[in-house]
Amino acid sequence: MTTQAFLQVIASGLLMGLIYALIAVGLSLIFGLMDVVNFAHGEFLMLAMYATFGLVFMTALDPVVLAPLVVALMFVLGVAVYAGIIRYAMRAKANPGMVQIFATFGLALLIQGLAQYFFTPDYRNIANTWLGGRTLNLGGVFLPWPQIFGGAVSLAVFGGLFWLITRTDFGKALEATREDQGAVALVGIDRNRVFALGWGLGAALVGVAGAVLAIFYYIHPQVGGTFALIAYVTVALGGFGSIFGALVAGVIVGLVEALTTLILPASLKSVGVYSLYLLVLFVRPSGLFGRL
Amino acid sequence: MTQSAAASSMTSFVSSRRRQLVVAVVVFALIALVPRLVSDVYLMNVLILTLLFAALSQSWNLLGGYCGQVSLGHALYFGIGAYATSLLYVKFGITPWGGLLAGGIIAAAIALALGYPSFRLKGHYFSIATIVIAEIGLLLFHNWDYAGAALGIQWPFTPDSWWTLQFARDKAPYFYFALGLFAVTWLVTFAIVESKWGYWWRAVKDNAEAAESLGVTIFHSKMAAAAISAFFTAVGGGFYAAFVSYIDPDSVMHFRFSLLMALPAVLGGVGSLWGPAIGALILIPLAELTRSYLGGAGSGLDLVIYGGLIMIVSLTRPEGILSIIKPPAASRGAAT
Numbered sequence: 001m002t003t004q005a006f007l008q009v010i011a012s013g014l015l016m017g018l019i020y021a022l023i024a025v026g027l028s029l030i031f032g033l034m035d036v037v038n039f040a041h042g043e044f045l046m047l048a049m050y051a052t053f054g055l056v057f058m059t060a061l062d063p064v065v066l067a068p069l070v071v072a073l074m075f076v077l078g079v080a081v082y083a084g085i086i087r088y089a090m091r092a093k094a095n096p097g098m099v100q101i102f103a104t105f106g107l108a109l110l111i112q113g114l115a116q117y118f119f120t121p122d123y124r125n126i127a128n129t130w131l132g133g134r135t136l137n138l139g140g141v142f143l144p145w146p147q148i149f150g151g152a153v154s155l156a157v158f159g160g161l162f163w164l165i166t167r168t169d170f171g172k173a174l175e176a177t178r179e180d181q182g183a184v185a186l187v188g189i190d191r192n193r194v195f196a197l198g199w200g201l202g203a204a205l206v207g208v209a210g211a212v213l214a215i216f217y218y219i220h221p222q223v224g225g226t227f228a229l230i231a232y233v234t235v236a237l238g239g240f241g242s243i244f245g246a247l248v249a250g251v252i253v254g255l256v257e258a259l260t261t262l263i264l265p266a267s268l269k270s271v272g273v274y275s276l277y278l279l280v281l282f283v284r285p286s287g288l289f290g291r292l
Numbered sequence: 293m294t295q296s297a298a299a300s301s302m303t304s305f306v307s308s309r310r311r312q313l314v315v316a317v318v319v320f321a322l323i324a325l326v327p328r329l330v331s332d333v334y335l336m337n338v339l340i341l342t343l344l345f346a347a348l349s350q351s352w353n354l355l356g357g358y359c360g361q362v363s364l365g366h367a368l369y370f371g372i373g374a375y376a377t378s379l380l381y382v383k384f385g386i387t388p389w390g391g392l393l394a395g396g397i398i399a400a401a402i403a404l405a406l407g408y409p410s411f412r413l414k415g416h417y418f419s420i421a422t423i424v425i426a427e428i429g430l431l432l433f434h435n436w437d438y439a440g441a442a443l444g445i446q447w448p449f450t451p452d453s454w455w456t457l458q459f460a461r462d463k464a465p466y467f468y469f470a471l472g473l474f475a476v477t478w479l480v481t482f483a484i485v486e487s488k489w490g491y492w493w494r495a496v497k498d499n500a501e502a503a504e505s506l507g508v509t510i511f512h513s514k515m516a517a518a519a520i521s522a523f524f525t526a527v528g529g530g531f532y533a534a535f536v537s538y539i540d541p542d543s544v545m546h547f548r549f550s551l552l553m554a555l556p557a558v559l560g561g562v563g564s565l566w567g568p569a570i571g572a573l574i575l576i577p578l579a580e581l582t583r584s585y586l587g588g589a590g591s592g593l594d595l596v597i598y599g600g601l602i603m604i605v606s607l608t609r610p611e612g613i614l615s616i617i618k619p620p621a622a623s624r625g626a627a628t
Contacts, residue, residue, distance in 0.1 A: 037416045085603065092610035095562055097415065098362060102558050102606040105551065109599025116592025221592065229427060232420045240416065271431050274424045281421060282409040 004140045009258045011138075015147040017254020018154040019209060023227055024234035025161065025246040026205035032241025033178050033198040036086060036100050040108035042228025044203055047111060048074050048210020049219045050119060053126055062130045064149070067211035071204045078203025081107065082196045108224070115221035123218045131215055146216035153212055157205065158247050165243065174198060178241070230270070233277045239290025249288060252276070309486065312565070316482070320475050327464040334584075336463040340535065342576040343470035344528055349556035349568035350477040351524035356554060357562035358485060359517040360497025361411070365422030366553045368429045369399040369522040371545030373529025375433065378445040378539055381456070388457040392530040399526030400519040407518040411511060426550060433541040444540025447533070457534035466535050473531060474569070477524050481565060484520070489513055497563070525553065552579075559605050561612025570614055 027041045038044070051073055055066045085103055092099040126132070131145040165171035176184045177194045185191055217223070234253050238245025253273050260272030280288065323343070330336055348370070355361050376398055377391030386394075410421050434442050452459045459465045484490050492513040495503040503510045533539045552575075560571030578601065582594035609615060 031416070037420075085607065088607045092607075094611040094615075095558075096610070098558050098562060099606050099610045101362065101364075101419070102555065103603050106599045106601070106603030106606060109595045110603065111599075113592035113595025113597075113599055116595065121592075229423065233424060236417055236420050265435065268431055268435055271428055274428050274431075277424060278409075278421060278428075281413060281417065285413050285417060287417075 008141045009262060010255065011141055011143055012147070013255040013258025014251060015143065015151040015254070016258065017251035018151040019147070019212065019250075020227075020230055020234055020253050021247045021250020022150070022154040022157060022212070023206060023209040024231040024238075024250055025158070025243060026202035026209075027231055028235045028238065028241055028243060028246045029161075029205065030198055030202040031235065032243075033174060034090070034181075034195055036090070037104070037232075037240075038202070039101060039104040039228075040081075040111060041206060041231055042224025042226075043108045043111040043115075044074065044077070044206045044224070045210045045213070045227055045231075046115060046219075046221065046224035047077065048207040049214040049217070049223060050115065051207075052211045052214035053124055053219050056126050056129075063126055063211060063215050064130060067208065070211045071207040074207025074210070075200040075204040078199040078201070079196050081203070082199035086195075086199065087192070112221050112224070119221065121221055123220045125218050126214055129215055144216065146212075149215070150212040153208060154250075157208055158243070161205075161243055170197065230273070233273060236287055237277050237280055239287030242287070242289040245287060245289030312482065316475075316478060320471065323471055324468070327467050333463060336467060338577050338580045340463065340466045340470050341580065342572050343467070343474045344532060344535075345552055345556055345576050346569040346572035347470065347474040347477045348525055348528045348553045349560075349572055350474065350481055351521050351528065352553040353557040353562060353564075353568050354481060354484070354493075355514075355517045355521040357557050357564070357567070358481075358490065358497065359493040359514055360563075361514060361517070362419045362554070363422045363518075363521075364419050364547075364550045364554060365424075365426030366521075366525050367545050367547060367549035368426040369403065369525040370529035370532070370549050370553070371426075371429060371433065371541070372399045372402065373526030373531075374533035374539050374544040375439055375445075375529075376526070377530030378447065378533045379439060381534075382445055382447060387455055388530060388534045389455075392527045395526040395530045396523040399522040399529075403518040403522035404515055407515050411514045411518075423547065423550070426545065426547065430541055430545045430547075433545060440540070442540060444538060444543065445533075447537040457531075458537070469531060473524075473528060478565070478569070480520065480524070485565070489516055493517055494563070552576075555602065557612075559602070559609075559613055561614035564612065564614055567612050567614050571612070574613065 023045060026044075027038060030036060030038055048070055051070045052063050052066060055061070055069060056063050059066065085107060086100075089100050089103040090096070129146075131149055134145040136143045136145060136148060163171075165175060173184070173189050173194050174197075176187075176189060177191060177198075181191055184194070213227075230253060234249045235246060237252065238247070238249030256272050256276050257269050261269050264271060284290075326339060327336070330339065348366075352363065352366055356363055373392070373395035376395030377388050380386040380391040380394060381388050406425060410418060410425070413421050433439060439445065447458070449460070450456050450458050452461055452465075454465065457469070485493075492503070492509060496510050496514060529544060532544065536543070556571030556575050557568040558571065559567075559575055560569065561567030579594075579598055582597050586593040586597065605613065
């Protein structure tokens with residue numbers, strides 16, 4: 001194979017990897033904050049994609065312009081899910097781990113069912129967008145603009161997130177709460193409020209990913225499942241709770257997936273990622289950047 | 293729990309065990325009468341699936357409920373059982389009975405091989421690894437031409453016979469097989485939970501760190517739980533293949549099967565003797581009925597009800613539905 005074709009694979013994998021990282025980071029953030037895995041994360045992504053689709057349909061504006069609105073809606077959803085479900089799941093005295101898993105699984109099925117009911121199982125896509133269908137030619141390596149935009153947004157979001165966590169009061173409260181939930185109450189931090197904001201932020205982050213993905217990917221009620229497992233793998237590979245880990249793992253996952261297609265048939269593209277993930281986990285049971 | 297068990301005399305322990313056994317035999321006998329009362333084929337199918345998933349969930353419960361290792365990848369063992377049974381029968385003419393046994397042994401061996409590295413993983417890392425492992429299995433079967441790849445395997449049409457486990461006209465034999473499997477898994481659970489393995493498993497679940505100080509026995513007991521659990525899951529998968537007579541990767545190894553095995557135990561009460569059966573009795577008919585009556589053309593309403601129910605029960609009854617009829621103090625599942 002030519003160098004050019006190889007570079008094409010690397011570049012595509014890298015851009016997709018940045019989007020995987022963007023999808024996964026909200027999941028990792030919530031886990032890091034309160035040790036809860038949201039098994040409805042894929043469905044959050046799906047909702048954000050439908051929200052983008054719906055808003056484009058209603059306003060005829062470009063999805064890029066509408067993205068902030070989608071993100072705001074997802075923030076509200078995240079807070080609502082925390083207040084309505086997670087708060088109660090965390091109170092369970094018996095089998096707390098399983099209650100969290102199945103409460104969020106139940107939510108995932110519920111959201112999927114609602115999406116099927118209201119939007120039908122049809123595949124939809126957003127045609128005629130500002131970025132859609134255009135590609136950048138970098139000396140024979142062709143990169144679609146929606147993916148470039150997605151990669152850039154992902155990097156910007158990660159930058160913003162690092163700033164938020166290290167430089168703002170909210171970030172400090174977030175860090176303090178994940179360090180010691182009991183002690184923060186003593187210094188006057190409302191744990192419940194931080195958790196709710198954390199869920200809002202986590203959902204908003206996957207909202208960004210959904211808005212970006214909606215520009216170039218088909219939207220249907222099962223789309224969450226396609227990306228959810230990759231997101232869990234990314235988070236576990238990077239180490240649950242590690243923001244930096246999610247970024248690195250996302251890029252690794254994108255690259256490995258792209259490289260796998262060079263060797264294996266396309267239907268097996270995920271096998272490379274999954275195998276690498278298991279390999280890493282068996283060597284480092286808490287992921288690349290996970291705290292034990 | 294241990295204190296009260298130790299405090300009570302040995303005779304009362306034995307008599308309570310005997311009472312549990314008598315109750316179980318009566319329950320099994322009553323269930324065995326059901327085919328005499330029910331002739332509707334659809335209803336029989338629902339009941340067969342209910343018993344099958346009671347058995348599968350009971351198997352899952354050994355590892356997930358008693359040992360606390362929340363596997364979300366049991367579809368792998370289910371699929372292995374279904375494929376082993378189907379391949380041996382369709383390609384080599386070996387009776388499904390042999391296939392069930394072979395599938396069970398292969399699945400147990402794979403569970404041991406996978407358990408070796410994965411039991412080092414804790415909590416969510418373990419659960420997600422089990423999903424990923426099952427997903428790899430699904431992808432491999434999708435691409436395995438000998439096993440029919442994505443097209444799957446169709447069982448030939450043969451006259452009704454216990455030898456080939458094919459019954460087209462009367463569903464009762466399937467019912468009795470599923471009941472038998474459920475009874476066996478129940479008895480295995482019953483026998484193990486008060487043995488030293490059972491105590492070790494609950495120790496692992498309660499406090500793995502403290503249990504770890506006991507050394508290698510904990511790891512071995514997890515391995516034993518995984519192997520037994522996988523064996524019966526695969527037998528259930530082999531039976532399912534005989535029952536539906538056609539399998540493909542998605543119809544036996546999809547993630548939803550992993551959920552369908554874990555959910556009844558969780559809803560009914562994890563780490564309890566009757567939790568999985570109670571959960572299956574509620575969940576499987578509900579899933580089948582909502583799918584038949586509300587799921588037409590993928591409307592999604594079945595998922596809304598199903599998902600909503602799972603959410604509500606897990607939030608309001610974290611100890612499982614069984615805790616409603618059993619005071620928590622007497623419930624072993626809640627105490628452990």
